[in-house]
Amino acid sequence: MRLGRVRAPMSAAILALGSLVAVAGCATSPASARGLSGAQIKALDPDLLPAHILDLSVDVENVTKQLHNAQNSYVDALTLFGLRRGSLLIATFQVSQLTSLARVSNPAFQQAFVASIGGTTPVEVRLGGTDVWLTTGTDEQVSIWFSGRDLLVLSVRNDYGPQRTLIRQLLAVRP
Amino acid sequence: MRRGSFGVIVGLVLMASSLAGCSKAAATAKAQLLTAIGNTALLSNHLSYLDAVGATQLDVDADIEDGFRYQASLSVDGTAAYQEIARDDALAARLLSPVGLQWVAASPASAEAGPLASGGWVVDELGAPVLTSALPTPGADPILDALSYFSTLEASVEAAEVVKFDPNALDYRPDLDPFPRPGPGVIRYDLTPGRLPTRATATGPAAEPPGANDLEKLSVYVHDGLVVAVRDQIAVEPFVQPLERAYAVHPPGDADQQAAALLSLINGLREAAGVAPIVPRSLTLMVTPEPVGFHVVIPPATVASLKILDHRGSATGQLTF
Numbered sequence A: 001m002r003l004g005r006v007r008a009p010m011s012a013a014i015l016a017l018g019s020l021v022a023v024a025g026c027a028t029s030p031a032s033a034r035g036l037s038g039a040q041i042k043a044l045d046p047d048l049l050p051a052h053i054l055d056l057s058v059d060v061e062n063v064t065k066q067l068h069n070a071q072n073s074y075v076d077a078l079t080l081f082g083l084r085r086g087s088l089l090i091a092t093f094q095v096s097q098l099t100s101l102a103r104v105s106n107p108a109f110q111q112a113f114v115a116s117i118g119g120t121t122p123v124e125v126r127l128g129g130t131d132v133w134l135t136t137g138t139d140e141q142v143s144i145w146f147s148g149r150d151l152l153v154l155s156v157r158n159d160y161g162p163q164r165t166l167i168r169q170l171l172a173v174r175p
Numbered sequence B: 001m002r003r004g005s006f007g008v009i010v011g012l013v014l015m016a017s018s019l020a021g022c023s024k025a026a027a028t029a030k031a032q033l034l035t036a037i038g039n040t041a042l043l044s045n046h047l048s049y050l051d052a053v054g055a056t057q058l059d060v061d062a063d064i065e066d067g068f069r070y071q072a073s074l075s076v077d078g079t080a081a082y083q084e085i086a087r088d089d090a091l092a093a094r095l096l097s098p099v100g101l102q103w104v105a106a107s108p109a110s111a112e113a114g115p116l117a118s119g120g121w122v123v124d125e126l127g128a129p130v131l132t133s134a135l136p137t138p139g140a141d142p143i144l145d146a147l148s149y150f151s152t153l154e155a156s157v158e159a160a161e162v163v164k165f166d167p168n169a170l171d172y173r174p175d176l177d178p179f180p181r182p183g184p185g186v187i188r189y190d191l192t193p194g195r196l197p198t199r200a201t202a203t204g205p206a207a208e209p210p211g212a213n214d215l216e217k218l219s220v221y222v223h224d225g226l227v228v229a230v231r232d233q234i235a236v237e238p239f240v241q242p243l244e245r246a247y248a249v250h251p252p253g254d255a256d257q258q259a260a261a262l263l264s265l266i267n268g269l270r271e272a273a274g275v276a277p278i279v280p281r282s283l284t285l286m287v288t289p290e291p292v293g294f295h296v297v298i299p300p301a302t303v304a305s306l307k308i309l310d311h312r313g314s315a316t317g318q319l320t321f
Helices: A011-025 A064-068 A107-115 A163-171 B003-041 B098-104 B142-147 B149-159 B237-247 B255-273
Strands: A056-060 A075-085 A088-098 A123-127 A130-137 A140-147 A150-157 B045-053 B056-066 B069-076 B079-087 B090-095 B122-124 B162-164 B186-191 B216-223 B226-234 B281-289
Touching (some): B003 B216, B056 B142, B069 B098, B090 B098, B142 B149, B149 B216
Antiparallel strands (some): A056 A075, A075 A088, A130 A140, A140 A150, B045 B281, B069 B079, B079 B090, B162 B186, B226 B281
């Protein structure tokens, strides 16, 4: 297991955390159903990713502070990976296991969540057999997809060359 | 209340409900068409894209594996001109005729001596175009036009009123319909053209000359919820009569000569208004599914930057790790 280093994750990853909370506010689930607080969110297996992907080293990020304020969240468990070249953070990869309150297979739910991330209207493409939404953050490209009950959000610096190869490799991740 | 006015009210109520029905049907047709476009755009398809711009005929054959992988070839006036293959970040390209550069190079003259001059395959390992970002104006790069056509079409549909083709409709004019009728099981959706000027609006200080979308007919053919063909035409021919009425002219000659004269009249007005002339255009897109398991492969190629190509290429062409 790799030790998490306390670093500031990229903005889109934090956005994704925030959206998972915000979306819960407009849930189609019964009004009595409540999401989880940050303290209830568990960590996922940190060995989901290998130690290196392409030319990047992989570490688990510490997101305790970001999760601390979360309330009414759709997330059961979450891990944020940082992908670095040397000490430079190139990308973050957030894997979130959603609660049963989240209607993951409902296109309206997916679109509501996806629309809440990024600075441009998300564009949907199919890569292999997976539907991926592409959008942009501040100086970063954001890719979002669902796998079963899991939500995966990849944020990559604009100046990283093989962005699409990186997405393709991470699409193979099965939490 | 007089009996006559009661009749008028009943008539208006009937008309209003009828118009509401039309509006609802148009909204339904638009929603159905947008769904079909969205579903088709995600699939692995072969696109046969034929774009006749003025006197030039551009053919693009594209095989799409998925959102990041495709192979495409361009022919110009029947001459094989250029091929490219994108696989994630990598782009391989081959120039088959110098004319190809006019349609894909950022600066065709300077690109002639570039890495594609040998006619062999060249690969830029980070050079694939980003099809989801801002692309050239439609008409400038036929390969990118073909690959991004469903996005363009979606925007056109969003902006237009959509009706299902109905040969029995009162306002259907077969003599002004440039496109084939749908085959069995196929639904044809027609986008209504923009508004042509009328006699009252065609002249005067506030008059605006017609735009390309005012002279555009666009029909989408859908089978089993997927787009199978698109036909798009910018031409004067279907609009000769309303244009003659608007501008109070009746050019001599046959239908082609009349259309040419009216296009000349419109482009004269556009030139005076400082806007680009309208170029007649006819576009046909045929969509067929790729065989299951279709994959694109980058051929053996020389590694070099393909920055000479518009919206493609990286600084070095090399992936350095």
